[in-house]
Amino acid sequence: MGTAVDVRRESTDSMDYGVREPARLGRTRLPDGRHLGWAEWGPVDGTPVLLCPGAATSRWLGFGGDTVDASGIRLISVDRPGLGVSDPAPGRTLTSWAADIGHLIQKRALRAPAVVGFSQGAPFALALAASGLVSGAAVVSGSDELAHPRFTxxxxxxxxxxxxxxxxxxxxxAASLADFASAETLWDLVITTSAEADRTVYTAPVFQCAFRRALDEAFSQGPEGYARDTVLAMSRWPFDLAGIGVPVDLWYGQQDTSPVHSPDLGGTLSRMIPSAARHVLPTAAGALLWTHAGAVLDTLLSHAR
Known part of the structure; x- marks a missing residue:
């Protein structure tokens, strides 16, 4: 098991959208000597739920901090290789990511975890579902397989x-993406492409502080980790969506204006995954991981139970 340090601190802002500082932080050593960094919220003996964060954000930005304790959820956000405090893995793939998480699950004794993938974290979460490593998956405002011919x-x-x-x-x-990418350019991109409802969330003082901190830490090793993530997300995915056998919930907000999320709000994706259920919320936008955290987690846990 990786080492951990307690960093719990309660927020006093009522408009924090469930954002809390992690309860525990740590790094776990993989068989090849690399480390994966992680952050946790909720009880250590709770039902484990992995989080694959969105583009260029680190383990620091969680969700549902106001519900995980009462719901008995142990939320674990993992830095992908080359981001935050996870060591780089040159040439990594979605398949190698699943192998890394398989080792993490084993070393940290995370029995039958579920997974949540937000935005660009979607293909990373689905890779875990396709590998049989999780008991269920929630894709929230997820990037779709944009390289698939159906979106030409x-x-x-x-x-x-x-x-x-x-x-x-x-x-x-990847080299071209790395040339322009930084925490500041990604923040500007998010703000300029988001709906007004999302900008209200992202610019709320507590949330903005947590979001900017997660961006800064994600780029602490440079832009290569973000660039590699983006190349993997925008390539054809190396797993069979039809072969996913665990429950998958696809969550989208009808008001989402992000051009890199699913162009049809998960419509065709839900038809390609036999076990998928699609939820399109008419008044929600892309930030529904924070505006509707309770619904996402309750539905995910209902499959485990």
């Missing part, structure tokens, strides 16, 4: 340009 004519021009660049040369695309 429906991508925003700038997104199609990125998908085409990745297809033409993944390493060159």
């Amino acid at each position: 004519s429906s991508l925003a021009p700038q997104v199609k340009s990125m998908v085409d660049a990745v297809a033409a040369g993944p390493e060159a695309a």
